[in-house]
Amino acid sequence: MTNPAYQDYLKDVLGSPEESPKSPQPIPEITAIRFSAFNILMGEADWGFNMVLEITDVDGKTPEGVPLGILLGGRRITEKETDEWGMAEITLEHLPIPEPRNGTLSLQVRVKGQAITTNSPNFTIPETRAEKRARLQEEEQKRQEEARKKKEAEERIKAEKAQREEAERQARLQREKEEAERQAQLQLKREEAERQAQLQLKREEAERQARLQREKEEAEFQRQRRLQQEAEEQRRRAEAPPPPPKDPEPSNPRLKQMGFVVAIILAAFGFWAMFGSSKQDMVVQAPQPASSEQGATHNTTGQTWQDPVTGMNFVWIEGGSFRMGDLFGEGDTDEKSIRTVRVSSFWMATTEVTQGEWQKIMGNNPSNFINGDRYPVERVSWNDAQKFIQRMNQQGNGTFRLPSEAEWEYACREGGKQVKYGNGKNTPDGIDHNRDWTEGHKAVGISSNALGLYDMSGGVYEWVQDAYTSNYSDVSGTTDPVHGSGSYRVNRGGSWFNGPGDVRCADRGSNSPTLTLYNLGFRLVARKR
Numbered sequence: 168m169t170n171p172a173y174q175d176y177l178k179d180v181l182g183s184p185e186e187s188p189k190s191p192q193p194i195p196e197i198t199a200i201r202f203s204a205f206n207i208l209m210g211e212a213d214w215g216f217n218m219v220l221e222i223t224d225v226d227g228k229t230p231e232g233v234p235l236g237i238l239l240g241g242r243r244i245t246e247k248e249t250d251e252w253g254m255a256e257i258t259l260e261h262l263p264i265p266e267p268r269n270g271t272l273s274l275q276v277r278v279k280g281q282a283i284t285t286n287s288p289n290f291t292i293p294e295t296r297a298e299k300r301a302r303l304q305e306e307e308q309k310r311q312e313e314a315r316k317k318k319e320a321e322e323r324i325k326a327e328k329a330q331r332e333e334a335e336r337q338a339r340l341q342r343e344k345e346e347a348e349r350q351a352q353l354q355l356k357r358e359e360a361e362r363q364a365q366l367q368l369k370r371e372e373a374e375r376q377a378r379l380q381r382e383k384e385e386a387e388f389q390r391q392r393r394l395q396q397e398a399e400e401q402r403r404r405a406e407a408p409p410p411p412p413k414d415p416e417p418s419n420p421r422l423k424q425m426g427f428v429v430a431i432i433l434a435a436f437g438f439w440a441m442f443g444s445s446k447q448d449m450v451v452q453a454p455q456p457a458s459s460e461q462g463a464t465h466n467t468t469g470q471t472w473q474d475p476v477t478g479m480n481f482v483w484i485e486g487g488s489f490r491m492g493d494l495f496g497e498g499d500t501d502e503k504s505i506r507t508v509r510v511s512s513f514w515m516a517t518t519e520v521t522q523g524e525w526q527k528i529m530g531n532n533p534s535n536f537i538n539g540d541r542y543p544v545e546r547v548s549w550n551d552a553q554k555f556i557q558r559m560n561q562q563g564n565g566t567f568r569l570p571s572e573a574e575w576e577y578a579c580r581e582g583g584k585q586v587k588y589g590n591g592k593n594t595p596d597g598i599d600h601n602r603d604w605t606e607g608h609k610a611v612g613i614s615s616n617a618l619g620l621y622d623m624s625g626g627v628y629e630w631v632q633d634a635y636t637s638n639y640s641d642v643s644g645t646t647d648p649v650h651g652s653g654s655y656r657v658n659r660g661g662s663w664f665n666g667p668g669d670v671r672c673a674d675r676g677s678n679s680p681t682l683t684l685y686n687l688g689f690r691l692v693a694r695k696r
Contacts, residue, residue, distance in 0.1 A: 215260030229253020489583025589623025
């Protein structure tokens with residue numbers, strides 16, 4: 168080793184170099200010195216070594232008793248004589264730990280002024296006991312640190328697992344809570360549905376009672392009317408001058424009997440004409456053309472007329488031919504059978520029948536949304552509309568009826584033009600439609616077309632005279648056609664809560680003639696007297 172610090176240490180420990188001792192006997196010439204053994208000796212905090220040197224002379228022998236001076240780093244460390252085998256054992260302890268810790272020792276042996284240098288085997292100085300304790304202590308600290316980290320990791324994993332389990336438990340509790348709330352909401356909805364069903368039953372019963380009351384009132388009205396007619400007839404007979412005397416005729420019992428039978432037949436026919444037409448399943452007669460009225464040829468398009476009793480306004484619509492059905496390809500299948508029909512001229516009410524007009528004739532208001540006289544009457548069935556018409560006709564100011572389906576669509580489309588909506592446009596601008604059910608309809612007169620007709624689209628649905636058929640080809644005739652047989656009646660025009668597709672001129676609806684709805688009314692056509 169050639170560590171300067173180590174060389175200084177050897178100088179301090181071993182002292183100054185000296186010559187080899189003088190031997191009193193002849194010393195053979197030494198030719199080789201080799202290490203026979205070399206062992207490391209470790210102390211508490213230092214080291215040393217034990218080595219055996221083997222001497223060989225020129226004859227190849229190992230002479231005994233040869234004095235040797237052993238020098239390490241130029242410093243004498245000991246003196247030895249070879250033993251009987253020509254060997255010398257040297258031990259050196261308490262040496263400082265050099266750096267690096269591996270290498271060889273360069274040993275100089277002096278014999279009789281002769282110096283021979285030899286190198287020890289390559290060696291590595293192991294750790295001292297103090298270093299081993301420090302290493303073991305450090306390893307123990309590392310082990311403890313690793314154990315601590317492992318324990319912390321396990322505790323962290325355990326805590327994270329506990330957090331996950333708690334989160335899952337909370338999520339499960341939340342799902343259970345939400346499911347319980349959902350079930351509670353469903354139960355409330357079921358209870359509300361049952362309550363609504365009970366209310367509906369009560370409403371239907373109330374409507375039934377109201378219908379019975381109206382029928383009773385109608386019967387009483389007819390009875391009073393007959394009594395008035397009989398009293399009027401008796402008054403006219405009493406005021407009429409007596410007839411001039413006639414020549415006596417021969418008595419003929421057979422002629423008297425025939426006259427009595429004819430009177431019975433005429434009375435039966437009059438009774439049928441008065442009451443038979445109000446039945447639900449009657450066959451609807453085709454409406455008489457309005458142009459057949461006296462003086463109709465002098466009427467012009469846009470001319471108006473007002474009923475003196477109700478104040479209901481009518482406008483004259485000149486007849487003509489048009490293509491009836493869905494001309495835009497947007498409707499249902501029952502609108503697809505497009506055909507050309509002709510309608511005669513007619514008077515049509517400018518608005519739907521209002522609640523005020525209904526009350527003037529019927530004396531009640533069946534509407535759900537009672538907001539004023541200028542609001543359309545609703546919750547009236549097709550049969551109710553026929554009773555209203557019957558009383559209107561009894562006023563003597565004209566002949567009133569529901570429009571035919573062909574008349575209604577012809578008027579909605581401004582005399583058969585190819586327009587989509589009752590405002591004369593292909594867009595539902597300004598039409599009372601597409602609003603919330605609870606808002607109800609607006610007053611009449613929201614939007615008009617070129618003929619002066621208001622709310623043909625939107626407002627409330629309007630009953631027409633026709634029975635419903637899903638195919639126009641079932642309707643016979645192409646001039647003033649009316650389909651008269653069937654279980655359902657047609658309604659047209661849509662209402663305030665329907666979307667744009669349901670308020671088109673070509674859209675068709677149908678319901679039982681006894682049905683009443685919050686969005687179902689009607690308008691009239693007329694022939695003046």
